[in-house]
Amino acid sequence: MNADYVARKERWARKMAGQEKPTVRSADRLPPGQRQVHNFPVLDLGTHPEVPLDKWELKIHGHVENPVTLSWQQFLALPQFTDTSDFHCVTTWSQFDMEFSGVAFFTLADLVKPKASATHVFFKSHDGYSTNNPLDVCLDDDVLIAHTWNGQPLSSEHGGPARVIVPKRYAWKGAKWVREITFLDRDILGFWEVRGYSNTADPWTEDRFS
């Protein structure tokens, strides 16, 4: 367990307690090659699955001590988390100050208890999409499964009922209409990662394609 992990978890705990001061945003918060937009464009494979809340499930399993399948009610009964972050799409638009509410990845990890063998996380969606991240990237104070955007239920076109938000990566690393989260002991590439997009996807180094 590294010191950086502890610092991130402490920051998340302060956010959960409402004690973390808003991040001071520098003027140079636009990553290289990006332009700021003021709308929320829709980007996906073209289908917007409609998932009724009484049919919605989130399966979380793999290299964990306590696999779970959450109903919508069980998901909402978990500690809720609101955070503001910037959103960077690889097609060069960024939107600042996106307020998302949902369940923090830290909360899900505390629930399922990743085994020591878990190193990567694979996300699957209702539209056939998938994406992957190192577990360490998911265990950050700003990563969440969001059901609400700017105080409104997340619309179907933006991945509602619930989608993943990984602010420090290009937005394709956040699965809309998420239905399954698998903890793995190795890396498996997702939909865009096998099609030439970078596996690491860091906006600050313009890490767009592999």
Ligand SMILES: Nc1nc2c(c(=O)[nH]1)N[C@H]1C(S)=C(S)[C@@H](COP(=O)(O)O)O[C@H]1N2
């Ligand atoms: N399920 C699913 N999630 C997805 C995608 C997708 O096609 N399907 N597209 C990704 C890409 S490339 C981007 S830029 C963001 C766009 O999210 P938005 O449509 O809410 O702007 O979702 C990501 N998550």
Ligand SMILES: [Mo]
């Ligand atoms: Mo994207």
